[in-house]
Amino acid sequence: MGTMEVNTSDGTDDLVETLSTAEKKVLLALDEHDGRASPDELMETTGLEQVKVMNASSWLQSKGLAAMEEDLESSYQVTEEGQRFLEEDLPEVQVLKLVMDGTNRFSELREQRDDLDIAIGWLMRKHWCTIDKSEGDKSLVPTEKGEKAVGEEQPEIVVLRQIANGETPDDPDMAETLVQRNALTENEEITRTVILSGEGRAVVEQGLEIREEIAQLSPEHIQSGAWKDAAFRKYDVKSFAPVLHPGKRHPLSRLIERVRRIFVEMGFQEITGGYVEPCFWDMDVLFIPQDHPARDMQDTFYCSRPAELPIDDELLENIKAVHETGGDTGSTGWRYDFDSEQARRVVLRTHTTVNTIRYLAEHPEPPAKVFSIGRVFRRETIDSTHLPEFYQIEGIVHEEQANFRQLIGLLTEFYRKLGFDNIRLRPAYYPYTEPSMDVEVRWHDRWMELGGSGIFRPEVTEPLGIREPVLAWGLGLERIAMELYGLHDIRQLYLSDIEWLRSAPML
Template identity: 55%
Template sequence: AHVAGAGGSLTESGLLTQTENRTNFWRLAATGQEAAENGLLEERIWGWLSAQTGEVGMKELQSAGVVEKREAGAGIGLLKDLGIQLERGNFVVPSTIGAITATLELRTQFIAQLATGGENGIGESDLDTSMVDYFRSRKGIIASSEEVSRTWTLTSSGRAMPESELEERLIIADITPELLQGEEWRNADFKPYDVARDAPIPTVGKSHPMQALIERIRAIFLEMGFTEIEGDYITTAGWNMDALFIPQDHPAREMQDTFYLDNPKSIDIPESRIQQWADVHEHGGETGSRGWGGEFSSEIAQKGMLRTHTTVNTVAHLAEHPNEPCRVFGIGRVFRKESIDRTHLPEFHQIEGIIMEPGASLPMLVTTLKEFYAKMGYSEVRVRPAYFPYTEPSLEIEVKWRGEWLELGGAGIFRPEVTEPLGLKWPVCAWGMGLERLAMLVLGLDDIRQLYISDLEWLSQQPLL
């Protein structure tokens, strides 16, 4: 830094000319290092797929343990780029696979080459630029650093300058507390600043506001002692609705509101579970409720569909762990047949959470929600009585924003008709809220579509959440 500063000052004085060379070096990032050890994601999937006989699909891939659940979606996208399609749940491989194997071999060789460079990396000129361009578009595979070399040459004025007239002096550009505590500054020169000169505005990469908000919410719930759970997008009407005591003739089940699937059209549910739901729906089971009456249909319960809320995840978790106290939450996409307008989308996100433990109660639920919103920056929170089919009592949660109360979600205690078929021992506090609605509040938007448009200028202006 001392040499570079002196060279820069002499160059500004016209005594030197400066030549600068910049070289990019590429090295493996965290995901790239995993790929070097275990193979690229698409390479692992292809290795498994090419060894299979007959029709195989996502179900077989996930059960084979070749990839983690979180990698499955990205893996399918990578296979599609290679020409392998997923049709009706099964993989369709092209008749000729030479291009696939050649592409994977080039990618593997590139990763292996970078692995030899260690932390210092390999110069860009020594790498296949097409592979560099490809992998830089994939998050976490490769990372770059820049090496700058400067060479100075005397100008005619520099050669004519007598050495006796040269004096080495300290020129200070940054004033720091450490500098002022010493004595060097007293005899130093201070680099002049041109306050009228235009300064560049740096453009840096950052997370999308929605992703940043998800990470912020996740961090808050983890800090509050909750555990995150996940679930599949595809479920059954039984787990999505029957388990929550939503009657089988409820309007929300109609085709115009719910995405039912042709494949899988039906998903098997154990007969014992269906009978538990049937007892509760038809006559209340052993809960003291009258149920909804009528005849419960196992065919309707086993219909395949895209989940309409994330409560299906928490109910499934309770069914798997009926005797274990828990505090869990989930953040995920849900799907409903909504017309796209300024407040509705057919695909959006929900935040869901439950507390099941001895002594779980409505005051505990309200306190938990107030603590969450306080950590989000909303200190004024109130609850109002509401109605939901599967909680009693039920609440709507409102926060004070710009002088007005805004409804942000629902909450309540699961009804006995929900908990009794699951064999739960303790009360269950539950709540849910729409993430996009919260994002609109945080970012000051009045149109939900603004969150998903490709407006780089708008995205660059958004605050860090």
């Protein structure tokens, strides 16, 4: 029965055509050295510079024709401190001998030893002595283990002598301890070996032709006409290429810019504000009662310096009347005694709504379409979806014909521009908006709340001289980021995870 021959050289031929001259020389040199050689040996055999040998070896490894093996070798050198140990013995041994001879009080030992504290530390660690505090002056008492150690050569001295004689230490762990004691210095050297693979050997056995090739066409080649008779190196489009990690902005910063761009495209103007505000602007103007749980110390960061900030007296009286009786708004208010001192207390802002309400107070005439992106602060328990410091997206629309349907359309369009299609709006309650709704998106098979919205109540707008409807919303930026970047834990946004930062998509 005849045999059938299978030609497997086509793939090898294609691979050979992609090899550079340096790669071919390294392959042939490895074959001469029985398949294993150091970079120095390859340099000597090929006549190439070290950088070319290493580059060629790396490319051969990526093509499966060779492998790079690295061995880390440590060597030690005795320091001046180590030499003193060899000549005088270890400090703990010297102190132990003094103790055995009757000089055991700390005061006496300190007169003879500048390194007493170091010696005592090692005596305690090795359980060679105990400290007697029964009398006024502390003293050292040798243990049975310590008495035995006095007449023995210590393993530290054995290792130091071996290294001083150019020998390899029998106890590497003790050598590391001596490095920590500054008795030795450690030098680490990486030894590299290039190994010819089975496929690489097959390529060599098939035969390699060393010829001059043009890898990159230059103006000189064209001007001289050398390109006409030259051999051009083929490009291997399947070969390994390193992943490049160019500099780029933090994923959260990129998302902030994207949100900013969306609102600007929708005709909004950006506003900013301060981190520190009186309770008056952060809560009272928004018709949040002074006994609301959000004002508790466990929920809000109160400042001690300054503890209070000034407020316009006339506006303060108007807001006080709204809280107590409803003022001129037609509301009955919250029916409690408003505390003006509480209104002056200073907090780290709990939401960026304070920015928009200040803007309305300064610009009571419509129309207005503004937004704000900034950090807010709350005493939240840190978990996978909550942080005590986070970003909030705030916005308002103030115009005569503003209505709830417009608010629904606006928020739906905003999230659509961000890439969210699965959105739902649910009725909600907030002290300063009516009607109110929450915005939720589908996230990992469950609905995640991303923010609240509504129309400012008359108790909020009328004391500021505003009669037209004001649409308002506050949205959590980090939760949007979790959905867009596919994160399960909000804390990952602030970790120094370089791999995630490099691989995060450019939104």
